[in-house]
Amino acid sequence: VAEVTPVPDRRRPTLEDVARLAGVSSATVSRALGGNYPVASGTRDKIEHAVRELGYVANAHARALAGSRAGTVGLLIGDLIDPFFAFIARGVEREITSAGRLCLIAATHGDPRRELSFIDLMLEQRSEAVILVGGADPESSLAPRLARRVRSFAENSGQLVLCGRPPVGTPTAAVRFDNEGGAAAITEYLIAAGHERILFLGGPPRLSTTIDRVAGYRRALAARGVAEDPALVQTGGFGLAYGYAQMTEILQSRLTFTAVFAANDNVAAGAMRALTEHGREVPRDVSVVGYDDVPVASALTPPLTTVHVPLEELGREAGRLALAGADPGTEDPAERNVVVGTHIVIRDSVAPPR
Amino acid sequence: VAEVTPVPDRRRPTLEDVARLAGVSSATVSRALGGNYPVASGTRDKIEHAVRELGYVANAHARALAGSRAGTVGLLIGDLIDPFFAFIARGVEREITSAGRLCLIAATHGDPRRELSFIDLMLEQRSEAVILVGGADPESSLAPRLARRVRSFAENSGQLVLCGRPPVGTPTAAVRFDNEGGAAAITEYLIAAGHERILFLGGPPRLSTTIDRVAGYRRALAARGVAEDPALVQTGGFGLAYGYAQMTEILQSRLTFTAVFAANDNVAAGAMRALTEHGREVPRDVSVVGYDDVPVASALTPPLTTVHVPLEELGREAGRLALAGADPGTEDPAERNVVVGTHIVIRDSVAPPR
DNA sequence: ATGAAAGCGCTAACAC
DNA sequence: GTGTTAGCGCTTTCAT
Numbered sequence: 001v002a003e004v005t006p007v008p009d010r011r012r013p014t015l016e017d018v019a020r021l022a023g024v025s026s027a028t029v030s031r032a033l034g035g036n037y038p039v040a041s042g043t044r045d046k047i048e049h050a051v052r053e054l055g056y057v058a059n060a061h062a063r064a065l066a067g068s069r070a071g072t073v074g075l076l077i078g079d080l081i082d083p084f085f086a087f088i089a090r091g092v093e094r095e096i097t098s099a100g101r102l103c104l105i106a107a108t109h110g111d112p113r114r115e116l117s118f119i120d121l122m123l124e125q126r127s128e129a130v131i132l133v134g135g136a137d138p139e140s141s142l143a144p145r146l147a148r149r150v151r152s153f154a155e156n157s158g159q160l161v162l163c164g165r166p167p168v169g170t171p172t173a174a175v176r177f178d179n180e181g182g183a184a185a186i187t188e189y190l191i192a193a194g195h196e197r198i199l200f201l202g203g204p205p206r207l208s209t210t211i212d213r214v215a216g217y218r219r220a221l222a223a224r225g226v227a228e229d230p231a232l233v234q235t236g237g238f239g240l241a242y243g244y245a246q247m248t249e250i251l252q253s254r255l256t257f258t259a260v261f262a263a264n265d266n267v268a269a270g271a272m273r274a275l276t277e278h279g280r281e282v283p284r285d286v287s288v289v290g291y292d293d294v295p296v297a298s299a300l301t302p303p304l305t306t307v308h309v310p311l312e313e314l315g316r317e318a319g320r321l322a323l324a325g326a327d328p329g330t331e332d333p334a335e336r337n338v339v340v341g342t343h344i345v346i347r348d349s350v351a352p353p354r
Numbered sequence: 355v356a357e358v359t360p361v362p363d364r365r366r367p368t369l370e371d372v373a374r375l376a377g378v379s380s381a382t383v384s385r386a387l388g389g390n391y392p393v394a395s396g397t398r399d400k401i402e403h404a405v406r407e408l409g410y411v412a413n414a415h416a417r418a419l420a421g422s423r424a425g426t427v428g429l430l431i432g433d434l435i436d437p438f439f440a441f442i443a444r445g446v447e448r449e450i451t452s453a454g455r456l457c458l459i460a461a462t463h464g465d466p467r468r469e470l471s472f473i474d475l476m477l478e479q480r481s482e483a484v485i486l487v488g489g490a491d492p493e494s495s496l497a498p499r500l501a502r503r504v505r506s507f508a509e510n511s512g513q514l515v516l517c518g519r520p521p522v523g524t525p526t527a528a529v530r531f532d533n534e535g536g537a538a539a540i541t542e543y544l545i546a547a548g549h550e551r552i553l554f555l556g557g558p559p560r561l562s563t564t565i566d567r568v569a570g571y572r573r574a575l576a577a578r579g580v581a582e583d584p585a586l587v588q589t590g591g592f593g594l595a596y597g598y599a600q601m602t603e604i605l606q607s608r609l610t611f612t613a614v615f616a617a618n619d620n621v622a623a624g625a626m627r628a629l630t631e632h633g634r635e636v637p638r639d640v641s642v643v644g645y646d647d648v649p650v651a652s653a654l655t656p657p658l659t660t661v662h663v664p665l666e667e668l669g670r671e672a673g674r675l676a677l678a679g680a681d682p683g684t685e686d687p688a689e690r691n692v693v694v695g696t697h698i699v700i701r702d703s704v705a706p707p708r
Numbered sequence: 709a710t711g712a713a714a715g716c717g718c719t720a721a722c723a724c
Numbered sequence: 725g726t727g728t729t730a731g732c733g734c735t736t737t738c739a740t
Contacts, residue, residue: 012510014716014717014718015717015718015719016717016718024726024727025726025727025728026717026718026719026727027718027719027720027726027727027728027729028725028726028727030718030719030720031719031725031726034719037725038725039725039726040725040726043725043726055506057474057477057478057506057510058478058717058718059419059478059480059716059717059718060415060475060478060479060480061414061415061416061418061419061424061479061480061716061717061718062415062419062716062717062718062719062732063478063717063718063719064415064718064732065413065415065416065419065716065717065718065719065731065732065733065734066717066718066719066720066731066732067718067719067720067731067732070415079444080434080440080443080444080447081437081440081441081444083435086434086435086440087435089434090433090434090435090461093434093459093460093461094463097460102458102460102475102479103458103459103460104456104457104458104459105447105457105458105459106447106451106456106457107444107447109448120411121414121456123411124411124412124413124414124417125414125415125456126413126414126415152409152411156366156411240653269653295650296649296650296653299594299623299650299653299654300653301655368732368733368734369733369734369735370733370734378710378711379710379711379712380711380733380734380735381710381711381712381713381735381736382709382710382711384734384735384736385709385710385735385736388735391709392709393709393710394709394710397709397710412733412734413732413733413734415732415733415734416716416732416733416734416735417733417734417735418716418734419715419716419717419718419732419733419734419735420715420716420733420734420735420736421715421716421734421735421736422734422735
């Protein structure tokens with residue numbers, strides 16, 4: 001058996017090492033590095049020199065252990081790919097990072113159990129805050145457990161912020177956008193254009209987001225005195241594939257409609273493709289609108305009329321709430337709600353019915 | 355001045371608390387929780403009970419300080435929105451998370467200085483590995499500093515993995531995809547279809563990715579004996595906006611071409627829009643191809659022929675390398691290279707020249 | 709199988 | 725302004 005050459009495994013320099021080299025105490029080094037404490041400029045120079053000399057890098061864990069903030073904020077999103085989440089994540093990330101914190105991101109990939117374990121992880125990390133993004137099924141069997149976890153986090157660790165997501169059963173800060181209002185507005189727009197048989201297509205049926213959007217749709221119908229046909233509400237999925245498949249199927253049925261309100265832009269994209277393939281031209285034969293205003297909306301042919309959701313701003317706001325709640329400076333009632341507005345963006349996918 | 359009601363500020367339970375309640379020593383609790391150590395099953399039960407009772411959650415910082423792995427891997431990408439990065443990130447995240455590690459993600463938003471500070475942060479976090487994704491400007495004035503940082507990370511902390519990115523001047527593990535090969539292949543495809551005047555459009559000129567793709571384009575031209583016209587290589591940006599603007603300008607010039615090889619799918623999307631607006635039909639009048647095969651490619655009308663890059667797989671591979679290098683089990687030469695293949699995906703945006 | 713005790717590297721009183 | 729000291733909560737020898 002060959003002898004393993006034992007690598008000396010040079011220990012990383014510590015505060016102590018820096019202190020020794022600079023000829024001061026470790027406390028002084030700590031203060032000099034912390035910045036928020038008076039240290040003689042001569043001393044500071046010596047310390048900075050020693051730091052460079054040794055290639056010293058602070059140990060975040062020791063720092064966190066010894067009592068200062070951990071300096072991290074957790075962000076949990078559904079999926080990194082989906083632009084809906086990506087824009088929110090970008091806003092959060094920007095806000096958190098510019099406050100000198102580190103953003104820990106994880107994706108659930110649709111598994112509610114992963115939410116739980118992520119919160120546990122953040123609890124272990126002693127994160128200052130965690131931000132939960134995205135719609136959720138309030139009926140989920142895991143909901144009570146989630147509520148308990150959230151409470152535990154808020155009590156022990158820090159601020160929890162819900163972003164575009166229904167309450168979890170325990171008070172928290174939250175930032176939402178007006179799902180119902182936007183849905184009502186764009187439905188009214190369709191009605192104003194002369195449509196009465198409007199197909200609502202897609203959206204996981206039990207997801208709060210879907211429920212709110214359908215509610216807005218119904219409200220507009222009712223407000224304008226348009227009769228509601230339950231057959232015209234076909235919830236299901238959020239993807240392009242769903243929109244395509246479902247619309248294909250619908251086109252083979254006897255269901256009649258002159259406009260489609262897709263639960264989001266992806267579904268609209270799928271529906272439009274199916275429509276086109278069946279020789280129905282948008283918007284001449286059928287009008288189509290979406291929701292979210294993610295990049296695909298403007299890239300479609302024709303460009304899609306949709307509801308703009310200020311996703312990045314939503315994220316920034318969530319980030320701000322997270323930090324405000326974590327900072328001991330602001331004594332806010334941890335439970336705060338901000339709602340960001342939505343507005344419809346008119347492009348070329350709507351025309352009067354033929 | 356009102357008296358501040360002092361909140362009792364209930365301390366979080368520690369290992370010690372659990373030990374006391376379970377009637378054992380903290381060492382035993384540590385072992386029971388660690389899992390990899392024999393503990394009497396009766397003792398274990400008592401401990402688990404106490405843990406639940408107290409709502410005990412381990413402190414990751416104390417754990418990391420006391421010597422075990424930090425259990426985190428850093429991931430640095432250019433932008434959370436860009437599907438190119440998002441797919442890679444998803445692959446990395448999946449791999450890291452399924453290995454029980456926590457993935458710390460940050461975005462540079464194109465600022466090379468943020469790369470440096472992110473590595474510093476990871477150094478502070480004592481991360482097991484960091485993964486740097488995406489093209490980079492090798493001429494950047496920060497390159498030497500980056501090299502130094504990378505070396506420092508590798509020496510002190512853990513594995514550094516480059517993902518789809520040129521070497522940084524010091525040996526590291528890396529996973530790349532064959533940029534040049536893919537570019538050559540799709541160029542040959544265009545040539546085989548009869549094209550000779552092929553416009554290469556977009557891509558930041560000093561970015562390694564662009565350079566490699568242009569190299570592939572040139573290689574194919576040379577291999578097929580097609581004369582190269584320098585005026586046909588117009589590098590610039592990576593966005594849809596760039597593709598649109600630049601193509602619009604080119605259409606107003608006297609430059610002639612029968613096909614466009616866009617540096618990526620976004621540029622292709624922009625170029626196609628400009629083409630369409632100028633009454634040039636794709637692929638009848640002009641053929642267009644892209645690179646990356648991100649979702650927009652298949653959503654375009656007509657669907658885009660492009661080079662498929664297995665982005666998520668790339669990310670997974672990077673994740674694997676990161677963990678392998680971090681694990682002391684595998685004694686690999688920290689510097690390993692894996693190259694994942696690319697292949698062209700034929701859709702409907704290419705036709706013979708008229 | 710379990711306990712005692714010594715740190716890990718840092719911050720935060722508390723002295724001077 | 726700077727040094728001393730006592731932890732922060734855990735893991736890990738070394739005993740037993």
